[in-house]
Amino acid sequence: MGEIDDALGRADREHFTREPPKTLKGRINFLLKHLTARQVGEEIGVTADSVNRYRRGTRKNPPPEVAARIEAAVRARWQPQIRKRRRKQAATSTGITVETRARFGYTAPIGTTDDGRFRRLTIHLPPAYAQRLFDAGDQDAPDHQMRQIIADGFRDIYFQDGGTRATGLSDVAINDIDYLDLDF
Secondary structure (H helix, E strand, O other): OOHHHHHHHHHHOOOOOOOOOOHHHHHHHHHHHHHHHHHHHHHHOOOOOHHHHHOOOOOOOHHHHHHHHHHHHHHHHHHHHHHHHHHHHHHHHHHEEEEEEEEEOOOOOOOOOOOOOOEEEEEOOOHHHHHHHHHHHHOOOOOHHHHHHHHHHHHHHHHHHHHOOOOOOOEEEEEEEEEEEEEE
């Protein structure tokens, strides 16, 4: 997973209406509603017998890395309808807000500067960019492709201001991301 995938996951979690199960037994039972014990074991890196021991409560303290994988697996499957509804709303009407501090490089006409520099930007991108970003995420696109979608949105909305300035600016790239946060 890349930085954009992580940011999409954090944005999804902000809209949960209920918290996921807190106990180990509750988390395992939730996963077992969606997967078999063998599938859960493969995902979290333990055997199916260990999964069943966690479910029964005979084994209560998994190693920290296994506990983290269990929590991640639960959060990835928690409230899929809420996620779907929020993403559909962002992709059709509200758009997505990107807050970042990153180094932007770009190709500009001769006689202007094209030196990349760190900028802190908070830009609201229209629904079309949200849809492209969600589609790329659903297809497990590499991080550089998702960065380019955001960079294209920044070029059109921020750098070119909808076509009213910097019309010679052609390629914008996000080179170094210090932090990135998404909201939709």
